Amino acid sequence: MISKAKIKYLNALHQKKHRHKEYLFIAEGPKIVAEVLQQQKFQIKHLYASKLWIDKNTSIYNKYYSLTTLIGANELKKISSLKNPKEVLAVLEMPNKPQNLPEETDIALALENIQDPGNMGTIIRIADWFGIKTIFCSEGCVDIYNSKVIQASMGSFLRVAVHHGQLVDFFDAQKTIPVYGAVLGGDNLFKSTLKTPAIILIGNEGKGLSEAMQERINHRITIPKNGAAESLNAAVATAIICASFRQ
Amino acid sequence: MISKAKIKYLNALHQKKHRHKEYLFIAEGPKIVAEVLQQQKFQIKHLYASKLWIDKNTSIYNKYYSLTTLIGANELKKISSLKNPKEVLAVLEMPNKPQNLPEETDIALALENIQDPGNMGTIIRIADWFGIKTIFCSEGCVDIYNSKVIQASMGSFLRVAVHHGQLVDFFDAQKTIPVYGAVLGGDNLFKSTLKTPAIILIGNEGKGLSEAMQERINHRITIPKNGAAESLNAAVATAIICASFRQ
Structure with a gap:
């Protein structure tokens, strides 16, 4: 049983400003919650769990029972951001992350204004x-603690350090690693010499990279097109470029 | 002004069974509608347009005025499947497509139960x-005339022939083109010899390819993994494999 005030508080965490005020975010569903509990990278603030989940996870429940509230399906629906809420919802603390690239970086991603x-x-x-292991996001990117981002990452948010900040500051702080930027009219990706360490810079879904970011590019690369589509989805372009680096 | 009965009829077209009963589907927004009108691959059954759209597209309106109804923003909202309807909605006739691969095919896609x-x-x-230019979809795939598919394809549905049917029949009808199937534990994609003509076979988002489909594979290929994610999104995997073929 949870109070109306608590339901209101939890729903506020579905909004960016409240998440960042409270330094808390929400992850949902048995699969993601199991990974969170196993990896122990995020502090558990609270678990809201159905009887079904508790019955299936007795040893976890015994460990976290003081942080767990048993709730019914209707209550879970009231605090979930999913159309079909799934057994368990975890409230987690945001980590404090260093804003620098780890020394052993081979590839990092820099994202400008990815909004979806x-x-x-x-x-x-x-x-x-x-x-x-590292992604730097401009301040115009969607909040990575947005529940849809967490769900779409399928647990990968646990293993990849994602930073938000001014990309300009990020590039100023590191000037030794070459920047490969995805642009129109650049060099053919498939014929380019791709060397690590590298930063792969990807722009907004509709607008591409801003001029300020284009100035930071050392290697302008383009995925060659055989057909007629105007553009590729930003995630698809990222995938093709990452695959080319790893090949 | 449109009647209640017409609103009900148009809303029914947001459902697969009504679309396929009427042989009609809906495309929305000025960009996609402009492409539809330009390409003339689909017969226009009707246009529902705002005053703004008509004012911006007078020559198109003059050509199609007998098929166009002027509607207000509130009416457009009632017949649209979008959260934010955009100026114009077209009702289009489904084409009759041949169920065979065109002779000059270099690459075709075969999709099993892609549901999103x-x-x-x-x-x-x-x-x-x-x-x-050709995609064959199993009967378990999402309907390609689903408005979310049309929107996500960004106009590409106009240039790619997408067929629905039994994949088994499709493979039975063509036995000369090698089938490259995306599986776990196959040959390293980046080290494989990829030759065209080829059919690239992609399975369901969660379950991968069924056993029946795995039997049709001539080349089992896998995108090598350096990290820890359990899987890649089906569209992302398709993109990486297509890029490898084109490179």
Whole structure:
């Protein structure tokens, strides 16, 4: 049983400003919550769980029972951001992340104004697949603690460090790693010499990279087109470029 | 001004069974409608347009005025499937498509049970980018005339022929073109010899390819993983494989 005030408080966490005021965010569903609990990278603030989930996860429940509230399906619906809420919802603390690239970086992604949560989650998942551990996001990007981003990343947000900030500051802080920018009319990606360490810079879904960001590019690259589509989805372009680097 | 009965009729077209009963589907927004009108691959059954759209497109309106109804923003909202309806909505006739591969095919896609409309639309867009003109979909795939598929394809549905049917029949009808199937534990995609003509076979988002489809594969291919993500999004996997073929 949870109070109306608590339902209101939890729903506020579906909004960016409240998340960042409270330094908390929400992850939902048994699969993602199981990964969160296993990896222990995020502090658990609270779990809201159905009887079904508790019955299936007794050892976890025994460990976290003081942080767990048993709730019914109707209550879960009231606090969930999903159309079909799934058994369990975790409230997690946002980590404090260093704003620098780790020294052993081979590839990092820099994203300018990626606004679609599905795209952002998919890009995090692509990074995780290709062993890319760091993503820098401009302030115009969708909040990575948005529940749709968390869901679309399929647990990969646990393994990839995603930073938000001014991309200009990020590029100023590191000047030794070459920047490969995805642009129209650049060099053919498939014929380019791709060397690591590298930063792959991807622009907004509709507008591409801003002029300020284009100035930071060392290698202008383009995915060659055989057909007629005007553009590729930002996550798809990211995937093709990452694959070319790993090949 | 449109009647209640007409609103009900148009809303029914947002459902698969009514679309396929009437052989009609809906495309929305000025950009997609402009492409439809320009390409003339689909017969226009009717246009529902705002005053703004008509004022901006007088020559088109003069050509299609007998098929156009002027409607207000509130009416457009009632017949649209979009959260934010955009100026114009077209009712189009479904084409009759031949169920065979064109003779000059270099690459075709075969999709088994791709269920997410966003993924399907993105795959059509990827095909269009890489000059792939034919996609065969199993009967378990999302309807390609679903409005979310149409929107996600960004106009590429105009240039790529997408067929629905039994994939088994499709493979039985053509036995000369090698089938490259995306599986776990196959040959490293980046080290494989990829030759055209080819059929690229992609499975369901969660389950991958069924056993029946796996039996049809001539070349089992896998995108090598450097990191920890469990899987890649089906559209992302399609993009990486298509890019490898084109490179």
